[in-house]
Amino acid sequence: MHQTFDAVLEMNLLHANQAGADANRDRLDRWGITCLNIMSSPGSGKTQLLEETLRSLQAELRMAVIEGDMTTQLDAERLRKGGTPVIAINTGRACHLDSKMVAGGLHQFEHEQQPEAFDLMFVENVGNLVCPAEFEVGEHAKVALLSITEGEDKPLKYPLMFREADCLLITKTDLAPYLEVDIDKIVANVRQINSRAAIISVSAKTGEGLEDWYTWIRQTVTACANRSIAQMV
Amino acid sequence: MHQTFDAVLEMNLLHANQAGADANRDRLDRWGITCLNIMSSPGSGKTQLLEETLRSLQAELRMAVIEGDMTTQLDAERLRKGGTPVIAINTGRACHLDSKMVAGGLHQFEHEQQPEAFDLMFVENVGNLVCPAEFEVGEHAKVALLSITEGEDKPLKYPLMFREADCLLITKTDLAPYLEVDIDKIVANVRQINSRAAIISVSAKTGEGLEDWYTWIRQTVTACANRSIAQMV
Numbered sequence: 001m002h003q004t005f006d007a008v009l010e011m012n013l014l015h016a017n018q019a020g021a022d023a024n025r026d027r028l029d030r031w032g033i034t035c036l037n038i039m040s041s042p043g044s045g046k047t048q049l050l051e052e053t054l055r056s057l058q059a060e061l062r063m064a065v066i067e068g069d070m071t072t073q074l075d076a077e078r079l080r081k082g083g084t085p086v087i088a089i090n091t092g093r094a095c096h097l098d099s100k101m102v103a104g105g106l107h108q109f110e111h112e113q114q115p116e117a118f119d120l121m122f123v124e125n126v127g128n129l130v131c132p133a134e135f136e137v138g139e140h141a142k143v144a145l146l147s148i149t150e151g152e153d154k155p156l157k158y159p160l161m162f163r164e165a166d167c168l169l170i171t172k173t174d175l176a177p178y179l180e181v182d183i184d185k186i187v188a189n190v191r192q193i194n195s196r197a198a199i200i201s202v203s204a205k206t207g208e209g210l211e212d213w214y215t216w217i218r219q220t221v222t223a224c225a226n227r228s229i230a231q232m233v
Numbered sequence: 234m235h236q237t238f239d240a241v242l243e244m245n246l247l248h249a250n251q252a253g254a255d256a257n258r259d260r261l262d263r264w265g266i267t268c269l270n271i272m273s274s275p276g277s278g279k280t281q282l283l284e285e286t287l288r289s290l291q292a293e294l295r296m297a298v299i300e301g302d303m304t305t306q307l308d309a310e311r312l313r314k315g316g317t318p319v320i321a322i323n324t325g326r327a328c329h330l331d332s333k334m335v336a337g338g339l340h341q342f343e344h345e346q347q348p349e350a351f352d353l354m355f356v357e358n359v360g361n362l363v364c365p366a367e368f369e370v371g372e373h374a375k376v377a378l379l380s381i382t383e384g385e386d387k388p389l390k391y392p393l394m395f396r397e398a399d400c401l402l403i404t405k406t407d408l409a410p411y412l413e414v415d416i417d418k419i420v421a422n423v424r425q426i427n428s429r430a431a432i433i434s435v436s437a438k439t440g441e442g443l444e445d446w447y448t449w450i451r452q453t454v455t456a457c458a459n460r461s462i463a464q465m466v
Contacts, residue, residue, distance in 0.1 A: 009242075041274045041275045041276065041360070041362075041383075042274045042362045042383055042384075042387055042390070042391060043274065043380070043382060043383025043384045043387060069390055070363070070390060070391060070392070070393075071389070071390060071392055072386075072389050072390050074386050074389065074390060075390075093367070093393070095328065095361075095363035095364050126363070127274070127362065127387075127390070127391070128328075128361060128362070128363055128364075129274075129275050129360065129361070130303070130328035130359070130361055130364075131328050131361075131363075131364070134326070147276070147382065149276060149380065149382040149405070149408070150274075150275055150276025151275075151276045153305075153307050154275055154276060154360075156304070156305050156307065157275070157302055157303060157304060157305050157307060157308075157360070158275060158303060158360070159303070159304055160303075160326070172382070175382070175408065175411055175412075178408060178411050179408075
C-alpha cells in the first residue's frame with residue numbers, strides 16, 4: 001500500500017475493493033466453486049506448484065485458473081498446456097490483483113465455460129509479498145508461498161501476508177542441503193504472528209509434501225461445499 | 234502502483250515524489266555523496282551483499298546506509314555490526330520507500346553524522362520487485378538484484394524494475410549447480426528491455442563477481458564526483 005495515500009482515500013479504496021470481493025465470492029458460491037488466492041514473492045514457485053497440482057488433481061476436481069501478471073502470458077501458457085481453462089489478466093503497472101480485475105475474469109470465465117461444472121478456482125496473484133495481502137479478490141482462503149531461498153526472517157519482515165494466510169507453503173525444500181536455512185525457524189517465525197494457518201513444506205521438484213497440500217485442498221473444498229449447502233437450507 | 238488510482242491523483246503523487254527526490258539529490262550532491270538505490274524481491278540477497286560490500290570497501294570509501302523495512306530492525310542491526318552508520322526507516326504498511334521517507338532519513342543522518350565526510354550512501358529498499366521502481370528517492374543510480382532461484386522469466390514479467398536499473402546483479406550464483414537455470418537467458422531477457430545496464434553475476438557466499446561489483450561502484454562514485462565538480466565550476 002502506498003503510504004502517501006490520504007487516510008480517507010485509502011479507506012474508500014479498500015472499502016470499494018472489499019465490496020467487489022464479497023460480490024465475487026457470492027458469485028463463486030452460487031456456482032459451487034471454492035476459490036484459493038495464491039500469493040508470494042516473484043519466483044517462489046507459484047506457477048510450478050499449480051502445474052503439479054492441476055496435473056495431480058484433475059481426475060477428481062474440475063479446476064480453473066485466473067492468472068495475474070503485470071505483463072506477458074508466460075505463466076498462463078504454461079498452465080494451459082495441461083488442458084485447464086486459464087483466464088489471463090495483465091495488470092499493467094498494478095502490483096496486485098484487485099476485486100474489480102477478478103470480477104472481469106469471472107465474467108470471461110462465465111462466458112467461455114459452464115461455471116457450475118467446476119469445483120475449484122486458483123487465482124495466481126502478481127508476485128509481490130506486500131500488496132496482494134491487502135486486496136481481497138473474493139477468495140475463500142489465502143495461500144502464501146515462501147521459498148526457503150528467501151530466508152528465515154521474511155515472516156517477521158512482511159507480517160501482513162503471513163498473518164492473513166490460511167495455508168503457508170514453504171517451497172523448494174529440495175534446495176535445503178545447499179542453503180544455511182532452518183525450516184523450523186521459519187515455522188516458529190510464522191507462529192509468532194499466525195497460530196491458525198496450516199503450514200506445509202513442499203518441493204514441486206521431488207514431490208515432498210505435495211500429498212499434504214492436496215489433502216488441505218480437498219478439506220477446504222469440502223468445507224466450502226458444506227457451508228454453501230447449509231446456507232441454502 | 235495501485236491501478237484503482239484515479240489517473241490525475243496518480244500523476245500528482247508521482248510528481249510530488251519526484252520533486253522530493255530531486256531535493257534529496259541536491260542535498261546529497263552538496264555533501265559530495267553518491268547514492269545507490271538497492272532494489273529486489275524479498276530474499277534476493279540485498280542485505281548480505283551490503284554486508285560484504287561495506288566490509289570490503291570500508292578502507293577506501295566512507296559509507297552509510299538508509300535501511301527500509303516494513304517492520305523490524307533486523308537488517309539494520311545486521312549492517313550496524315560492521316560499524317557503518319545505518320538509518321532505519323520502518324515503512325509500516327507501505328510497500329516501498331518514497332522520497333519523503335528518505336528526506337526524513339537524510340535529516341537524521343545530518344543530525345547524527347558529518348555528511349561531508351561521507352562518499353557513498355546505500356538505500357536498501359523494501360523487498361518488492363514492483364513498486365520501488367516507480368518511486369525515485371534521490372539516488373544517482375538504481376541497482377536491481379535478481380536471484381537465480383527466482384527464474385529466468387522475471388525480467389519479462391516485471392519489466393519496469395529491469396528497465397530502470399543502471400546495474401543488475403544476478404545473485405546467488407553458487408546455487409547454479411542445483412537449479413535448472415540458464416544465466417545467459419536471464420541476461421538475454423534483460424537485454425530485451427535494457428541495453429545500457431551493467432550486468433554482473435555475483436555470489437556473496439563464494440565472492441564470485443564481487444570485484445566487478447566494487448569496480449562498478451568505484452566508477453559510479455568517481456563519475457558523480459566529477460559531475461559535481463563540473464557543476465560547481
